[in-house]
Amino acid sequence: MDEVVIRSARDEDSEKLIRMIDAVFAEHPGCILDVDAEMPELRAPATAAKTDSGRWWVAERGGQIVGSVAVVPEENGNIELKKLYVLQTARRSGLGAQLLALAESEARERRARAMVLWTDTRFREAHKLYAKLGFVRAPRTRLLNDISNSVEFRYSKELTP
Numbered sequence: 001m002d003e004v005v006i007r008s009a010r011d012e013d014s015e016k017l018i019r020m021i022d023a024v025f026a027e028h029p030g031c032i033l034d035v036d037a038e039m040p041e042l043r044a045p046a047t048a049a050k051t052d053s054g055r056w057w058v059a060e061r062g063g064q065i066v067g068s069v070a071v072v073p074e075e076n077g078n079i080e081l082k083k084l085y086v087l088q089t090a091r092r093s094g095l096g097a098q099l100l101a102l103a104e105s106e107a108r109e110r111r112a113r114a115m116v117l118w119t120d121t122r123f124r125e126a127h128k129l130y131a132k133l134g135f136v137r138a139p140r141t142r143l144l145n146d147i148s149n150s151v152e153f154r155y156s157k158e159l160t161p
């Protein structure tokens with residue numbers, strides 16, 4: 001089996017990134033990826049990350065993108081974790097934890113006070129990973145009013161200096 005390589009996302013990763021995230025969404029009933037209406041940043045991930053003063057990485061194996069993670073600074077000194085997805089065939093290999101560690105390292109380099117994220121209530125495997133790695137779920141949720149009728153949980157993790 002080919003080795004997984006994690007690298008900065010490039011705009012030309014768009015098609016493969018969309019395919020990977022669409023496959024992850026397809027695992028969850030009613031979860032639909034509408035790129036142009038809801039995730040236009042997938043059309044040019046490197047440009048989107050730069051525009052948002054963030055970072056975006058992809059995990060690639062054999063020419064296929066099997067994982068992704070991004071971070072974006074918030075005005076309050078926190079870093080928001082975004083786009084953490086791992087293709088089903090690459091799960092349980094430690095890749096999700098590795099991507100999260102990379103994002104957390106970036107947050108610490110930026111001296112963020114905390115890392116926060118929003119995750120669809122249907123992504124139960126991801127919730128287990130977040131809890132295992134020290135993220136705490138807030139009691140509130142938010143409704144996205146999107147095509148998937150998404151409800152999201154908020155998680156956060158305090159970062160020590």
